[in-house]
Amino acid sequence: MNRIKTDILVIGAGSGGLSVAAGAVQMGARVVLLEGHKMGGDCLNFGCVPSKALLSEAKRAHAMGGGVDYSAAKDHVHKVIETIAPVDSQERFEGLGVHVIREYGRFISPTEVQAGDTVITARRIVIATGSGPFVPPIPGIETVRYFTNENIFDLRERPDHLLIIGGGPIGMEMAQAHIRLGSKVTVIEGMKALGKDDPEAAGIVLEQMRAEGIEIVEDVVAQEIAESGGQITVKTSNGNFTGSHLLMAVGRKVNIDKLDLDKGNVSYDRAVKVGADLRSVTNKRVYAIGDAAGGLQFTHVAGYHAGVIIRSMLFGLPSKAKTDHIPWVTYTDPELAQVGATEAEARKQYGNHAITVTRFDYHENDRAIATGQTTGFIKVMVVKGKPVGATIVGAHAGEMIGMWAMAIANGLKMSAIANTVLPYPTLSEINKRAAGAYFSPKLFDNPTVKKVVGFVQNYLP
Structure with missing residues (x-):
């Protein structure tokens, strides 16, 4: 039996695990990375990347009125995976200095994990095992x-x-x-x-x-x-x-069955039980990120979690994960994007009296008209002048939601969006027009504003 000691042991080479491994090793920590299946995890091999590649081919077929061969579309999917794969490869991470072991890991004590014929003792252990498809026990x-x-x-x-x-x-x-x-x-x-x-x-x-x-x-x-x-x-x-x-x-089922978490004194139910700092509630040496932490199941959440725990593990600084600034997108046509609270959630959380919902339709945007993409709208939920949620449905909604994700993450006011000058004609003007729609009643339907304007026009030279 081989024995290794390391600073950080990462179980799982998906988005979150790879981000932790790359960040930690480049900042001077000793890192061991375990992966029993495919480097890149679900996102690269079975999820985000292949699905978007297939959707792209399907959209092309739709635009052409058919004519794209199904097997050729699948060839495109695998070519895309092969193109991206080197970024997540074992060779790349070994080149960075990560010790990669291609075996599944399981706890044998609160500080030790066995992978094949190797036992790794680690100061910090990160569970980044992701999730797989849940298949309910339907008869037959x-x-x-x-x-x-x-x-x-x-x-x-x-x-x-x-x-x-x-x-x-x-x-x-x-x-x-x-x-x-x-x-x-x-x-x-x-x-x-x-x-x-x-x-x-x-x-x-x-x-x-x-x-x-x-x-x-x-x-x-x-x-x-x-x-x-x-x-x-x-x-x-x-x-x-x-x-x-x-x-x-x-739905999805978190991949924790093979970990022998009980032997690691790691509490769990459907996922690892963690606090806001993403540490196990029962073993402070252990962190869980991404799907393994039991929250929102998105690749970019795993990447975000990686940044949260690196701050804690490497620098000893307090760091907690939040969810109110996390965006997500469904890549249908039209796309559907969300960040923060939906309208229903915002009304429930803040009350109808405290929330303003402002919106703007795609069919009023000149770029959308020019490209024939006029289906859709944006609505933004605003409390005390700050956006707390945004919903966009329409062309390129996934790209458009980024402005609102930045605003919510940084506590920006609606005025920050309204004051931004955007090139014309672009779909992103929809965001600015939604912010403008928030201020319009305050400017155009305000008696005080009209009095001030009247005074200036009548009495100032």
Whole structure:
């Protein structure tokens, strides 16, 4: 048995783990990194990167009126992964000075983790194991062939009729990608499709998807799954749905089962139990970041968490994670982006009397008119002159939300957005016009303002 001592042990080479390893080793810490599967984790290999690559090909097919071969689209997906992979590779991190071990890790004591035939003793241990697809125990599921985000991108033959159980972001993105690549698509959702987003904004996305031919069935629970004659049938509380392929997209399960957390004195339920500082509540030597910390499940959250714990681990400074400035995007067409509180959340948190909701529509923006992308809107939730949330649905919403993420993260006022001069014509002017809409009533409907203007015009030379 080999034994290693290190300053920091990182379990998991996904977005968060790689960020910690790279940052820590370049600032002088000894770092060991464990990865039992693929370097780059879910995001590079099964999630963000391949899904956006497939959506890009599907959008091209939609613009051309068809004509993009399904297997060629998958070739593009894997080419994109191969292009990005060197940035996350074992060779790159070993070049930085990280000791990379390609084995799964499991605790054998509160300070020791075993990976293969190596035992690592570490001053600080970071759990960055991410999550995988959750497949609920629907009767019959074990008897049929189904796909998840971990293997759908390896499918080479276009599904004739893709059934998708789950109407969240993954399910809806894959639904639109496949309808545009020539498949028939049915989405079965037990509650509301895109139910975690602002319902008005989600409604615009769903309207577009239905217009493209996607069948979206809501408030319907899958009760049984069966396969016969090469066809899969999902029996539900509201009838049966039959297709050629099945994609399970009902949620995510945190990857902690192999860690033997009990032996590490690390408390957990569905994820590692941590405080605001992302430290284990029962073993202060242990941190959990990203999906393993049990909060928002986004790649950029894992990267943010990495910065939070590096401040604590390397410099001994207090550092806590927040969530009110975290943006997220669903990459459908139109895109749906959110940062901070939705309108419903803001009204519940601050009360109707304290909140102002300001909005602006895409169809009033000159660039949107010029490019034919007039579907969508922005609305911003404002409390005491500061944005506390923003919702954008429309073209390039994921790019547009960045201005509001910066404003909320830095406590900026609406005046900071309104005072910003933006090039004309750009979609980003929608942000500025939304800020202007907040101030318009204060300027144009204010009797005091009119009196002051009248005084100046009548009495000043």
